[in-house]
Amino acid sequence: MVTGSDRGAPADSHSAVSDAVTLHVRCYPETGGLQTLTGWPSAHREAVTGVSDAMRTLASEIETRTSFDRVYWRVEPMTPVDLSTGPGLEDGTDHTDTEDVDPVTAMTDRFYRHLEHRETLTGTGCHLLLAWRPFDSNLGYGTTPSAYRRVGRRAGDAVTVANIGATEMWDTRAVTVNIAIHEVLHTFLSPAAARTVVGVGCDHSLGTVRELEDGVREVSPMATAYAGAGTEGTDNDTRFSGTGCGHHADFYRHDGVEGVHTWEHTTKMSEGTLEAASQYVEDTFGE
Template identity: 55%
Template sequence: MAGDGTEGWGCGCTPSAYSSVRETHEPPSRRGMATRVSGLDSSGASTGEATEAGGEATIHVRCYPQARMGPTGTFGWAPAHRRAALAVRDALETLADEAESRTDLDAVHWRLEAGRPVALDMSEREGTLDGVTDAFDEVLEDREVLTGSCCHLLLAWQPLNQQLGYGGTPSAHRRVGAGDALTVANIGATETWDNRRVTANMAIHEVVHTFLSRDSVEAVVDSRCDHDLGSVREVEPGVREVSPMATAYAGAGTDVTDTQFAGSGCGHHEAFYHHDGTDDVERWLHTRELSEGTLEAASHYLATALGNNDP
């Protein structure tokens, strides 16, 4: 595999097509890239290229399994990694469609790539989010894949790392558009302590963080906290359905939490885009569908930060 050996996972392919990492030779579609690339090609990596009309934006994400940790599979991609990446893929497709319909952008493209597994050098670093992302950043710099306009998602496998928790996005690499963004979804923790639905939601959750700003959040909810864009809905008595941005925060601060370990920091239920409360909750469900609040705020960010255009 030449260069970084990435595989493009664009639209126009059904999930079953990803049963193995394979090379395709289809031309790029309007929505996504479906070709293997060596490093990054100019057409796929460019974002926010303004036109005389409304401009265009590209949502570009690369996923990397953590090497030498947890399950392995073809080219280092185990089923758990693939499920998480495909959940992100579906979210990107939805976000591109919604951003195009909600803003003046002429087109919003998306591109998801599978990167080579990443071995982290933690010999002189703590297992904190900053330590993990510093090691991740070092690998990306060595591979020369930083473009200034891509979200790099590490699918970590560290189920016992309480310092890392479910993952996160470091302040130094927080937003796509202000350089590359780095983010970590600790799927080793979600697969060990929770379930596949939580894994999918946390992978989406961490990616979406990189396409939001405080201003874009505040334009939608009376808050500057990304998590407040999420929704927690009562779908039947005693049952709450949790969207990706609310995952790990739906029951935070109470004795009834939607994940094994509750998120800390911002995420006050009264500030959520929609929250039906935690009274008498008997069961939690997790949906990969992005909440209306998340779609609105992310669309705002894409138009203003990547498309150079007011929504």
């Protein structure tokens, strides 16, 4: 598993030098099905490796496309999180499971409280929960809650969740890896940056669906779960379709769904994703 930067990332997420920045992601497995296991199962290891590869590429691209002299990256595997215990639960002060609180909001709020309790918030980092909830229809494949949606010196810490329990049960390992990358990328994008690239504020539309040959489509991370979504009579690239925005006509590239019999997934980010993320990071971390 790749655990850090090959570019010598400084200790802080934003370096002391104004012309350098670090893309910092911390990854936390959720306990539950993992409680009796030692070490990280392969699904979690491959998800983190995929995120690491994506951050390495993104850092290199941002350095090329922006005014930063150096762009570093850091992806850290962290100790597991058990959301059934922890801050507020022992003394009964946690009220996130009340009827007027959405269950997904409750889960992400509790995760954030765990991060506060652990003192792992950095002010400029992304915190990825690798959830193991294969039957959680409310969570679906994951979420990036609006309360903690974007990372940056002016935005603060971001929290995001990839439900790899669902992708492992209902889909494939390639989908698991792409969903982990997908949810992390949400925190390095914004509607404004997406709009400058694809004309709409939906960051799913930064993804690509490419025709490799007749009947075969290749799906990039931001398009994963949306490649065939909303198209009547066509299977999606995942067992369940994403429920967010993503009109196919707005995609950076979408080669259609007619006659598709095979969906493949690539961890390679689209040119649109790289450009929009570069704009967001420069606007957010730049002086």
